[in-house]
Amino acid sequence: MTGLTGLSRNQSIIALVVIGGFFFFPLYAGPFRTDQLGLFLCYVIFALSLDLIWGFTGILSLGNAIYFGGGAYFIGLALKLQYAATHATRYGEGAIPDFMTWNGLTEIPGWMRPLQNVWFAAPIGVLAMGFLAFVFGVITFKRHIYGVYCAVITLAESVIFEELIIEKQAYTGGFNGITDYGSYSGSVHFYWVILAVTVFFFWLSRKLTTTHFGMILRSIRENELRSEFFGFEVANYKIFVFAVAAMMSAVAGGLYAALNGIVSHQDIGPILSIEGVIWVAVGGRGTLIGSMVGAILVKGAQSLLSEQFAWFWDLLVGFMFILVIVLMPDGIVGTLLRRARRRRALAAGRLPAYDATRIEETPT
Amino acid sequence: MATRILETRGLVNIVSGHTIIDHLDFDIEEGELRVLVGPNGAGKTTLIDLITGRFGPTAGQILFRGQNIAGWPRHRIYGIGISRKFQVPTVYDNLTIFENMAIGLRGHRRAFSSLVFRITSSHAARIERILAQVNLLARAADEAHTLSHGEKQWLEIGMVVASEPQLMLLDEPTTGMTREETNTTAKLIKEIAGTRAVMVVEHDMSFVRQIANKITVIHQGQKLAEGSVREIENNPKVAEVYLGREKISAAP
Numbered sequence: 358m359t360g361l362t363g364l365s366r367n368q369s370i371i372a373l374v375v376i377g378g379f380f381f382f383p384l385y386a387g388p389f390r391t392d393q394l395g396l397f398l399c400y401v402i403f404a405l406s407l408d409l410i411w412g413f414t415g416i417l418s419l420g421n422a423i424y425f426g427g428g429a430y431f432i433g434l435a436l437k438l439q440y441a442a443t444h445a446t447r448y449g450e451g452a453i454p455d456f457m458t459w460n461g462l463t464e465i466p467g468w469m470r471p472l473q474n475v476w477f478a479a480p481i482g483v484l485a486m487g488f489l490a491f492v493f494g495v496i497t498f499k500r501h502i503y504g505v506y507c508a509v510i511t512l513a514e515s516v517i518f519e520e521l522i523i524e525k526q527a528y529t530g531g532f533n534g535i536t537d538y539g540s541y542s543g544s545v546h547f548y549w550v551i552l553a554v555t556v557f558f559f560w561l562s563r564k565l566t567t568t569h570f571g572m573i574l575r576s577i578r579e580n581e582l583r584s585e586f587f588g589f590e591v592a593n594y595k596i597f598v599f600a601v602a603a604m605m606s607a608v609a610g611g612l613y614a615a616l617n618g619i620v621s622h623q624d625i626g627p628i629l630s631i632e633g634v635i636w637v638a639v640g641g642r643g644t645l646i647g648s649m650v651g652a653i654l655v656k657g658a659q660s661l662l663s664e665q666f667a668w669f670w671d672l673l674v675g676f677m678f679i680l681v682i683v684l685m686p687d688g689i690v691g692t693l694l695r696r697a698r699r700r701r702a703l704a705a706g707r708l709p710a711y712d713a714t715r716i717e718e719t720p721t
Numbered sequence: 722m723a724t725r726i727l728e729t730r731g732l733v734n735i736v737s738g739h740t741i742i743d744h745l746d747f748d749i750e751e752g753e754l755r756v757l758v759g760p761n762g763a764g765k766t767t768l769i770d771l772i773t774g775r776f777g778p779t780a781g782q783i784l785f786r787g788q789n790i791a792g793w794p795r796h797r798i799y800g801i802g803i804s805r806k807f808q809v810p811t812v813y814d815n816l817t818i819f820e821n822m823a824i825g826l827r828g829h830r831r832a833f834s835s836l837v838f839r840i841t842s843s844h845a846a847r848i849e850r851i852l853a854q855v856n857l858l859a860r861a862a863d864e865a866h867t868l869s870h871g872e873k874q875w876l877e878i879g880m881v882v883a884s885e886p887q888l889m890l891l892d893e894p895t896t897g898m899t900r901e902e903t904n905t906t907a908k909l910i911k912e913i914a915g916t917r918a919v920m921v922v923e924h925d926m927s928f929v930r931q932i933a934n935k936i937t938v939i940h941q942g943q944k945l946a947e948g949s950v951r952e953i954e955n956n957p958k959v960a961e962v963y964l965g966r967e968k969i970s971a972a973p
Contacts, residue, residue, distance in 0.1 A: 569829060569838040572816070576824045579813040586773055587884060588799030588830045597832045702863070 379552050383545045395548045395616050397656050398555045402609035403629075404636045404652035405562050405645060406602035411634070412642030413566055414598050415578030416503070419630045420493075420511030421606055423518050424486040426625020428607030430522070430529065431482025433620035435475040437538040438465065442473065456535070460527035469528070483607045490603030494596035501592075503581070512627055519626035534621030541615050551612050558605055562645050565601070574598060575643070639681050641691025650690050725784075726751045726888055726918045727772070732781035732791075734767055734942070741767045742778070743942035749888070754914040756929050757922045758953075759939035760962055765922045766808055768939070769890045773805045774798045785888070796830065802887030806894060808922075810873035814866035818857055818876060821865050822848040825880030848883065855879040855909065870897035878909065888918045895928050907931040926954075938962075 364372060379398075383391040403425050410416045441454045453465050465473070472478040497510055522529045529535070541547035565571055573594060576584050581591045614620045623629060632655075640651025658677060662670035685692040728748035734741045742764045749755050757765050771778050777792035784790070790798055813821050826848065829838035852858040855875040860868070868876060874894055881889055894910065895903045903925065910921065910932055923929050929936065929950065936953045938945040940962045946953055953959055 565836075568836060569823070569840065570832070570835045572820055572823065573835055575816060575820075576813050579815055580811055583807070583811045583813070584824070585795045586775075586799060586805055587825060587880070588796045590794075590796045590830070590832075593832045705862075 376552070376556060380549065383548055388543045391545060391548050392542050392616060393660060395551050396613060397653050398551045399609045399613040399616070400633075400636070400652045400656055401649045402555055402558050402612075403606055403633055404640070404648040405558055406605035406609070407633045408637050408642055408645055408648035409562055409565065409574075409598055409605075410595075410602045412637060412644065412648065413571065413578060414574045414595060415581070416498075416595060416599065417505075417508045417634070418511040418599075419508050419627060419634065420513075420515040421602070421633055422625055422627070422629035423515050424490060424603035424606035425610035425613070425629065426518065426522075426620075426622075427486045427489065428482050428610030429614035429620045429624045430535070430610075431472065431478050431485070431607075432475065432611040433535040433538065433614040434469070434529075435472045435478035436540075436615065437535050438469070438473045439475060440538040454530075454535070455537070456530040456533070457527060460531075462527050466528070479611055482611060483604050486607035487600045487604040490600045491596060494599040495592075498592040498595040498599070512630070515625070515627040515630050519622050522622045522625055530620075532622065534619055536619045538618065540618030542618055547616060551616065554608060554612060558608075559645065559649070561605075565598075566645065570594075578643075635678055637688075639678060639688055641685075641688025641694070644688070644690050644694060647688050647690030647694075651688065654689070724751050724786075725749065726753075726786060728784045729768075729772075730782040730784065732768075732771065732783065733779045734764075734771055734776065735779045741942050742771065744781070745939075745942060745944060747937065747944060749918050749920055751918060752914075752916065753918050754911070754932060754934060755918075755920045756933040756936045757920060757939060758924065758926075758929065758936060759945070763939045764942040765939055766892055767942075769805055769892055769920075769922065772798075772890060773803060799884070799886075800830070802885075803890065804881045804884045804886035804888075805890040806874075806877045806881050806892055808892040808896070810870065810877050810897075812865045812868075812873050812876050812880070815864060817862055817864055818852070818868070819848060819861040821876055821880055822852060822861075822883050825883035827883070827885040851879045851882050854882070854912065856905070871899065871902045874898065875906070875909070878906075878913075882913055886917065888920070889913070891919065891921045893922055893924070895923065895925055903928050904931070 379394070382394055386394070403421070406424075407418070407421050410418055410421070437454045442452045444452075453462065457465070471481070493511075493514060497507055502510060523532050526532070566574065573584070573589060577589070577591050577594055585591050610624065613624070633652075636651035636655050637648040638651070639655055640649065641647025655674065655678070659670065659674050662673050666673065681689060687695055725748045729745055732742050732745040732747070745764075745768070747768070757768070759765050767776075770776055771791075772783055774790075774793050774795040774797075782789045782791055785798075785801060785803065788801075790801065813824065816824070823840055823844070826840075826844060829835045849858060849861070852861055855878060857868075857872065857876055857879065860872075865873065865876060874897065878891065878894060881891070891910070895906050898906060907928055910919065913919065914932075921932065933950050935948065936950060937947045938953060938956075938959050945962065946956050946959050948956070
């Protein structure tokens with residue numbers, strides 16, 4: 358068992374209890390909360406992917422939502438096309454999506470037809486996002502662009518895609534997005550599918566980060582120049598992990614679209630990208646668990662507070678964020694893990710680790 | 722006559738109008754331990770940067786066993802057997818000392834092969850042997866930022882040794898060390914040097930005297946003098962470039 362999961366006995370027990378808690382959640386909570394938790398789990402996968410590239414490899418991407426939103430649009434569009442085909446009377450003759458009719462299209466463009474099959478659209482969407490990340494990765498990392506410059510470039514990419522989505526409204530639904538396509542909302546089975554995918558991606562991320570490969574990623578985060586002179590083609594490692602993370606995000610986005618029943622430009626834009634960074638920072642980057650906890654905590658707090666304090670909840674969330682970062686620069690889980698490590702080191706008679714965030718930018 | 726492992730021919734490096742390396746012809750023989758000295762700004766670190774591919778030279782050749790490697794990407798230069806230690810000790814602070822060594826270990830450089838690479842007991846034994854050599858075996862499980870400046874120097878030397886280079890370039894390996902640590906380092910470098918070529922950049926003349934057979938003095942990007950410790954110490958030209966000092970032996 359430990360060979361497969363890489364977890365100790367105690368960790369396995371905790372993992373099983375947590376997964377069990379999520380599994381049985383729908384039996385106690387109503388359909389509204391179940392759907393909500395399902396959406397949060399999509400954000401959890403999104404945060405995991407961001408932790409792989411930011412927390413472990415040190416690439417601060419402010420464009421991770423491109424791949425989440427991209428995956429979401431593939432699925433949203435596929436479901437919409439399917440829905441329009443089977444609900445012809447609702448949209449008049451032609452059986453094409455309403456937003457296409459409004460924009461003067463009389464038939465579905467040929468290139469879009471393959472997407473009418475959602476089982477085709479899903480893998481194509483994920484692969485397309487992986488390929489897009491590969492291309493962006495080659496452009497960025499082969500040219501040794503990192504740090505702030507990388508953040509700015511990925512942010513710009515995110516803005517471009519959001520604008521494209523709004524602009525090309527005949528194909529994307531524009532500002533209003535794609536809605537009214539019949540979702541898996543209220544389906545406990547679909548919630549369990551999302552849960553299973555989340556567990557799988559956590560397992561995959563752990564596999565990636567606990568192997569030798571993961572150690573090399575961390576060395577790149579610590580000092581990529583040093584790694585280059587040790588013979589590592591750092592750009593290749595970055596491109597690989599960037600593409601893997603993009604495909605994870607795309608899967609999360611696809612599940613999100615299928616559950617949420619609406620896809621909009623916000624799912625692809627910089628706001629979601631930056632929110633993701635906040636979740637990972639609050640939970641603790643480079644810990645995997647931290648990013649997951651961060652996503653659920655922040656999204657959960659946003660949702661609960663917005664129900665209670667309709668007009669100033671976002672101030673409260675912002676304040677919480679500042680508080681966590683000031684008091685716990687390693688994030689919640691990161692701080693707890695560091696304290697535990699410190700205790701263990703002291704108990705073993707070794708030197709305690711420093712008491713500060715030590716993830717630093719690579720010197721030039 | 723021994724064969725050359727490295728030679729530079731007419732090497733020039735110009736950075737925004739300043740000539741850092743000026744038609745330098747320099748060579749190292751197989752298995753040799755060479756010390757490079759020179760005042761600040763002489764171009765010592767730049768020479769290492771050019772050899773290891775941090776920059777490409779403006780002109781000239783860098784021949785490694787007869788093959789011109791000038792302008793090659795860094796990982797390929799590492800691949801043919803050249804490793805360096807940086808002037809400021811550069812280790813991975815948040816990785817343990819053992820993990821630092823494992824990164825240095827030769828092999829598993831490609832992204833896909835590193836996905837399946839596992840540290841075997843023979844790798845671990847090798848790492849432990851080198852750690853014992855650099856006096857860090859007891860610290861293997863600690864994170865590298867807990868080390869002192871001098872210990873970080875040793876760790877980085879250990880990582881370079883683990884990468885099994887044919888030619889090792891050590892930039893100021895004793896900076897920040899006590900006299901005692903410096904002596905230990907001198908012994909360590911002589912041990913390492915037995916089987917491969919090593920080039921050491923250093924200011925500390927008492928350290929240089931302990932390890933050097935042959936010294937090259939660089940000044941303003943050119944070779945000023947080359948010879949034994951005694952020859953260099955008695956060379957009037959060398960004394961002159963170390964301003965205000967009677968002889969190079971008075972250098973700190």
